Ligand SMILES: Cc1cc2nc3c(=O)[nH]c(=O)nc-3n(C[C@H](O)[C@H](O)[C@H](O)COP(=O)(O)OP(=O)(O)OC[C@H]3O[C@@H](n4cnc5c(N)ncnc54)[C@H](O)[C@@H]3O)c2cc1C
C-alpha cells in the first residue's frame with residue numbers, strides 16, 4: 001500500500017450516474033482485483049473504488065454516484081490532485097483457466113475491463129457477461145468488445161438477452177471457471193451455482209487496509225477482511241449470513 005498524490009487527467013460522465021476517472025502519477029504497480037481508497041474533501045472516511053485498469057502510471061476508475069462522496073468525485077475537474085491509497089487488496093488469479101467467463105452486474109463490471117485486457121494480452125479472448133437493469137445503464141460495451149466475446153443481459157430485455165447474469169451464464173457451453181463482481185444478490189446466486197469461480201466482494205469499509213476489522217465477512221475458514229484477505233475470494237468459501 002502506498003499513499004500517493006495523483007493528478008486527475010479526465011473525469012467523464014458515461015451515463016446518468018456512471019463516470020470514468022483517469023489519474024496520472026501512480027507509482028505502485030496494480031493488477032485486476034485490487035482497489036484504491038480515495039480521500040475526498042469533507043469526508044472523514046476514504047472511499048474504496050476498484051482498479052478498473054492500470055497502465056503506464058495511469059489508473060482508470062469507473063464509479064457510480066450513489067451518495068455524497070461519489071457526488072463530490074463526479075465534480076472533480078481535470079488538473080485537480082487527489083490523495084489516494086494505491087495497491088490495496090488481492091488479485092484475480094488469471095492462471096486458473098484458459099476459458100474464462102467474466103460476470104459483471106451494474107457498476108460491478110468495473111474491475112472486469114482490466115481483467116479482460118489481462119486475459120487478452122495473454123492471448124485468451126474471454127467471454128464477458130454484462131448484466132444491467134436496462135439499456136440506459138449500459139456503459140463500456142465498446143471497450144469490452146475490443147477484447148472479449150460479450151453477452152449483455154438486461155432485466156427488462158431492453159438490450160441483449162432478457163434475464164440476469166445467471167441466465168446468461170447457463171447459456172454458455174461448458175464453462176470452466178468464472179470471475180464475478182456485482183451486487184450481493186448476484187454473487188450469492190453464483191455461489192449456489194454448480195460451477196466454481198472467484199468473486200470480488202464489496203463491504204462497508206473503515207480503514208481499508210486491515211486495521212479495524214470493519215469489513216470482516218464469514219467464510220468456511222473463519223472471518224476474513226474484505227480489504228486485506230480480499231476483495232477477491234473463492235465463491236464456495238463465502239458464508240452468507242442472510
Ligand atoms: C473493494 C471495493 C471496491 C469498490 N469498487 C467500486 C467501483 O469500482 N466503483 C463504484 O462505483 N463503487 C465501488 N465500490 C463502492 C463504493 O466504495 C461506494 O459506492 C462508495 O464508497 C459510496 O460512497 P458515497 O459517499 O457516495 O455513498 P454513501 O453516502 O457512503 O452511501 C450511499 C449508499 O451506498 C451504499 N454503500 C456505500 N458504500 C457501500 C459499499 N462499500 N458496499 C455496499 N453499499 C455501499 C450505502 O449503504 C448507501 O445506501 C467499491 C467498494 C469496495 C468495498
Ligand code: FES
Pocket residue numbers: 204205206207208209210211212213214215216225226227228
Ligand atoms: S476496512 Fe478496516 S479492516 Fe477492512
